[in-house]
Amino acid sequence: MKTELKNRTLFFDGDSSWDSDFLMDAILSNGPDGIFSREKIPGIATKTECSSIPIPEWTIPKEYLEKDIVSELIAQAGKLGLIEKERVEMELNLYRDFGMIEFLQVLSFVKDKMTESNVIWGVGRGSSVSSYVLYLMGLHSVDSLKYDLDIREFLR
Numbered sequence: 001m002k003t004e005l006k007n008r009t010l011f012f013d014g015d016s017s018w019d020s021d022f023l024m025d026a027i028l029s030n031g032p033d034g035i036f037s038r039e040k041i042p043g044i045a046t047k048t049e050c051s052s053i054p055i056p057e058w059t060i061p062k063e064y065l066e067k068d069i070v071s072e073l074i075a076q077a078g079k080l081g082l083i084e085k086e087r088v089e090m091e092l093n094l095y096r097d098f099g100m101i102e103f104l105q106v107l108s109f110v111k112d113k114m115t116e117s118n119v120i121w122g123v124g125r126g127s128s129v130s131s132y133v134l135y136l137m138g139l140h141s142v143d144s145l146k147y148d149l150d151i152r153e154f155l156r
Contacts, residue, residue, distance in 0.1 A: 124140030
């Protein structure tokens, strides 16, 4: 099946899912006027290839990269209660498993810079609100424990 949208064609088949090669072949053979080609879309990473994508080197002040964000967040949650501390420890283990502790340090820097520059950001949006760690860091205002949101909605 296909449906026409403004300047786009959407291909779908009920509940079917396609791997990237099959989908690209479908686009190449059925795409509007054959304008698609692999050469025009270099470096497409499929979900299985994402683990091999290099982790960026962050260019933030050294003090943030040396910051023990894990201990800070566990201590902050420990002041709130046992449930909060256990949730933070569980989330931090997931962030560690995904190699995202540096990401939390970068977010800490970005938040501080935004606050310092009087930049206003939203109260929370998308799956990131399921992270209690991001809530404690002040990056959004949705208490994921209060609403029983699963961190796995954000970290997949």
